[in-house]
Structure formats: C-alpha cells, structure tokens
Amino acid sequence: MANMDKRDEIVRAALELIAEHGFHGAPMSMIAGRAGVGAGTIYRYFENKDILINELYMNLENRIYPVILEGYGECKPMRERFLHLCTALLRYFIENPLDFRYLEQFHNSPYGVEIRRERILGEKEGCDVFRKLFEEGVANQVIKDFPLVLLYALVFGPLLAVARDHILGFIVLDDHLIAKAIEACWDGVKR
Amino acid sequence: MANMDKRDEIVRAALELIAEHGFHGAPMSMIAGRAGVGAGTIYRYFENKDILINELYMNLENRIYPVILEGYGECKPMRERFLHLCTALLRYFIENPLDFRYLEQFHNSPYGVEIRRERILGEKEGCDVFRKLFEEGVANQVIKDFPLVLLYALVFGPLLAVARDHILGFIVLDDHLIAKAIEACWDGVKR
Amino acid sequence: MANMDKRDEIVRAALELIAEHGFHGAPMSMIAGRAGVGAGTIYRYFENKDILINELYMNLENRIYPVILEGYGECKPMRERFLHLCTALLRYFIENPLDFRYLEQFHNSPYGVEIRRERILGEKEGCDVFRKLFEEGVANQVIKDFPLVLLYALVFGPLLAVARDHILGFIVLDDHLIAKAIEACWDGVKR
C-alpha cells in the first residue's frame, strides 16, 4: 500500500464513519480500524482529530466545485445558470450521500459555524459562484433585493433539507422532482 | 422544592447547557449542577441521557405549538394562514434562541432523524397544523402539488436557516425582513 | 471507607509509587490500583496529575516542618541550633525514606525548580527557619559571609546526598555518623 493510499484510506474511513455516526460517534480508533491502519498512523497524516475533520471538509469542497461547474456557462441567462448550479449540487449530494452527510455534520458544528463566519464576514468574494450569481442577479433586478445571507437561506435551506430527506428515504427524488424542487427555489428568490 | 419543580429545573438546565454547548458539551453532572440537584437525582426523572434529550424535545414542541397557534384562524385565506404560522414560528425562534438552538442540535442528530421518520412514515395525521395547511392548499390548488416532505423542505429549510443566521449574527432580522423572507417562502410553495 | 481515608489512600499510593519509580513510572492508573480506588476517583480529589504532585509536595513540607522544629530553641547558640535543625532533618529523611525520595524526585523536576525560583527570588522571608538562622549567623559573623544560596548548597547538598546514600544502602548512618556528618557541614559554613 503506497503512502497516499494510506492517507486516502484514512480519509475514506473517516468520511464514512463520521457521516454515519457523527464526530463523536467516530473515535480515532474506529477510523483507524476501518482504514486498516494502526491507531497512531492517523497522526502521521493529521496532527489531531480537529485537523482531520477540517481537512476532510476542504477536500470535499474541492471535489464538489469542479463537478457543479462542469458545463456551467457564465454567459447563459440567470435562471438557466441558477438551475444548472442547483441541479448539479443536488445531484451531487444524492449521488454521494456520504459526502452530503459529512457536510451536514460539519455545518452543524462549531467548525462549520467558524468557516461560515469567516466566509460571510471576511468578504472573500470571487471564491463562490453562488455569490457572484446572486449579486449579479440582484444588480440586474432579476433576483429579489435581499441580503446575500437571506438568499443563501432561501436556496440552500430547501436544497439541503430535500437532499437529507432523500438520503434518509423520506422522499425519492427523481429527475422530475429535482427539477420541480429547484424551480420552486427559483420562485422563492426571483423577482 | 416540589417534585415537579425539580423536574423543571433539570429540564431548564439541560436545555440551556445543550443549546449552548451541544449534547457532548453538556455532561449530566453539569446539568445537575446547573439545576441545583444531585447527579443521581436526574435519573429518578429520566431513565438516561437519551431519554432526557427526547423528553426535552417533546417539551419544547408542546411549548411552541400554542404560541404559533395563537390568533390562528382556520377559516382565513390560505396565504394569510401560511404567513401567520411562519411568522409566529420565526419570531418564536428569534425570541427564544436557546429553544431554537436546542431544536437544531436535536434535528441534526440520530434522535431527530428517528422522530422525523416516525412522523413521516407513521402517518400521524392531525397533530401538525402545517401538514393540514399544506394538504388543504394542495387540494385547493393554491399550493404546488408536491409531496408533503418537499413542501416542508421549501418552507422550513429557509426558515431554520435564516433563524440560525440571525442568532449567529450573520444577519439582523427586523420585522420588515422577516415579512420579506416569509413571503419569499410563500412564493416558493404557492402555485 | 470515609472520604478522607480515600484521599489519604491516594496520597499514600502516589507518594510510594512516585518515590519508587519516579513521576513517569507512576501512571495514574497504577496509583489508583495501589490506592484501591477507581481510576476516575483520583480526579475527584486532584484536578490532574500535576496538581496531585504539587499538593503531595506541600503536604510533605507541612509534615516535616513541625518535626524539625520540635525542641528547637531560638535562643540557643548558633551552632547548637544549626546542629539541631540539620540532625532533625536528616533523621526525618532516614526514618521516612519514601518522603525523602519523593522530595528528591520533586526537586529534580520542573516543579521543584519553579518552587525554588519563587522562594529565592520571591524574597519570602520568615517562612524558612534555615534562612533566618543563616542570616543571623552571617550578621553575627559566626557563619561565612556567603550568599544565602551558597550556604544552602553547602548544607543541603551534603545532607541530601548522604540521606540518599543511606537510603540506597551505600552507607549506614548511625547516630555517631550523623553527628559527624553534620559537624562537617558546620565546619563548611562556620567562620
């Protein structure tokens, strides 16, 4: 097993276990066991559990971004771009339920809150397609003139909720329903 | 101190501490300390921590229900009823941030998932105003003909997201913004 | 077993094990085992291992002081007072070898250095009979006009060394030899 294989095994095991059982339900020893490595080995790659958790998150973001940006045309109409991004995101969640559940765990934790705080208050523009989309939409009077945070809530709120319910088996999202759901989100934010 | 006083103190202390520090940041001994009772006493009223957590949730629901139902007229127009319920709920969250944060903790945990599973699959009709409202709205063709779960997502998703962001200080929800946000939710679900 | 019995058992076990095996050779679990209590019980009485170690030291000092001060007359001649204190101290060490070895461990550790630093630089006069004795001796020109620290070294250096060697069995200190050793110390510091 090569070096990066081992690191990858740890990452995979951690993702799986944390997604399934939450941060506190996934002890380092269990992660090590699932990854097929010794308990101490994890610490060669990640200084401590917090850092493992954070790197896992960064990892995930970097995997998702290219996927939802595939085929995304900056010059298409606003609505179409919105539907593209949301559909791609929701599809990603549905097809990668472990990733989704990990993201959920992360967001609902001090880690995630801190990341959001930095993002929102830090004015780190440019690094976020949705932000650009919303700001342009507001400027063009296509989207309601709401604070960015509220627009986020109106879109990601339903998106995440519906993804979770699908993964939990409370609803079955086929292509038709996905389209409907996302159009409803658009109805919520469009002027 | 009467029996029920003691129980109430425990419930109050647990709510506060869990809302502030999460389930794992609120040891039973700390809850006992805050409640002014012995550690063992909690176990006279609640078999174990899980059961305390669950009862706390039931408790909370029972407190919220009457509040949002106050002034709720079953005979008013659909839209008005929707706005009333959502506004009351969002206001409650904003005015009772501890309650809200507890609910959040609860929802994002195995406990919450189980409760939802029972609710949704268990067909427990009647006990939920929103359900009745949505079903009536769908029947009257005022609300989109979506599965109930999706309608929930479209409404509670943004509502909870925006309440959290307000409590975290990412946005300041005044009456005007609350109204706007809830109208946007209505835009999302209305036909 | 009463409360204080338990605390005392922990103190006794910790003293024994640390005296025998050093701080690092005496894990908390081993201390608990020897004390006949659960591992967690120690933490009811001592916040952590460092605090246990420090309290143990304070404890020891407070036990030694009264013993060496027994029969100590402030008005007797300098030499006699010196002999009294040193003899009492050395005897205490010989009769309480665990106490002695614990003190040694403590002194040769960051803990002990810090304590000494505070004592020496902190000018906390009065709390130390030896200090008073030496200062008076210097003032009366009975004792060499050396810095206090040097006088300490000339007295405690041999005293501790000889106590250690006795306990390790390298020498057998009878009353005669004790007297000789301490007189030699006096020869070292007297004018």
Place this chain on the structure above:
Amino acid sequence: MANMDKRDEIVRAALELIAEHGFHGAPMSMIAGRAGVGAGTIYRYFENKDILINELYMNLENRIYPVILEGYGECKPMRERFLHLCTALLRYFIENPLDFRYLEQFHNSPYGVEIRRERILGEKEGCDVFRKLFEEGVANQVIKDFPLVLLYALVFGPLLAVARDHILGFIVLDDHLIAKAIEACWDGVKR
C-alpha cells in the same frame, strides 16, 4: 558522513535534548531529527533508549576526566590537589551546562543509581582520582576519617548544588565565589 560522524551526531543531539527537556521530553524521533538521521538509524548504534542514555553518560565521564586532570600534579600538597580538582570540575560544569544538566538528569534516575551502586560496592579502585585523593588524605590524617561515601557527599553535594543554582540563575559564580565555595568544601572535609 562517516559512520562515527553519525554516531557522534546522535550522541550530541541526545545530550542536548535530554539536558534541556529531560529523558521523557526527548523522544527518539526528536533526537533523530536533531541529529539529522532517520529514526531507525539510532538503533543501529544503540540497542535501545536505555543503552543510548547509559553510553551517553560514559561518554561524558570520559570527556570530563582529561579536563579536570589537566595540570593536576599527584605530588602537590593535598589541599592544593583538592582545590585543583574541585575548581576544574566546577568550572567544567559552568562552562558546559548541557553536560552538567545531563549528568544531573542521569544521577537522579534509576540509571544513575545503578551506576553508583556498581562503583561503590564493586570496589573498582584506581579509576577515580577523587577516591585516591580522599583515601590518601585519610591515611595522612589530613582529611577527616569518614567513610568514602560521606566524603563524596560533603564535596560533591555542595559542588553539584551550587553548579545547578548557577545554571538556573539563582546565583552568579565568578572566580572569587568559586574559590570561596571550594575552600568551604575543604573546610568541611579537612581535619
């Protein structure tokens, strides 16, 4: 890098780190890092940590001996020889604080005790100048007729104590004070 260079680097690194942080504050990996070798390499030269620690000590002794023997005339008067040896030793400690602190760590540990036991009980005569000096002094009735171990205590006790206090900054030993201190030691052992 030749073989012996590597070994020397390991010895140097171990000495530095153990002197600064103690045996338990100097993990093998840290020693390897400081020495610029792989962690496993240490084990080619030293079977395990204990053996490294012991060899380090032997090393140190072999370095100190020639230094204190430089200019030492076996035929000079007893007192002069005593002053020479002690002064050279104390100076060495002051000029090589890392060596001194290592020695201290070593002496106050099971390793050091074992070494002393072998030395004292093993009757290994000849290998120790101080021993020869004291035995001759006792025979000539220049030095008190005490057991060797006691004479050691009366000399090395103060010497080590005062060296430690200097290195810790509790006292500043200049040439004058060094001379005074050692004369006081002489007063302690001389007839």
Place this chain on the structure above:
DNA sequence: GATGAATGAGCGTTCATTCAT
C-alpha cells in the same frame, strides 16, 4: 547500511451511570 512510515501499548483524562448513605 540507512531510512522513516507504521505500529499499538500505554498514557492522562472524561463522564454516564450506579448505589450506599
């Protein structure tokens, strides 16, 4: 020979739960 990734026993510490008082 040299390496450093891998190991896992063992550490200090926490906390849900029990039970003698």
Place this chain on the structure above:
DNA sequence: CATGAATGAACGCTCATTCAT
C-alpha cells in the same frame, strides 16, 4: 426520595521500536 462519591470503559494522543524498501 435525594444525594454525590465512586466507578471504569472509552476517549484522543504519544512514542519506543520494528521492518519493508
């Protein structure tokens, strides 16, 4: 009934040592 001292399994993490390369 109520207490809170006691428990011990389980946690995150360290580090002496091994061994495939």
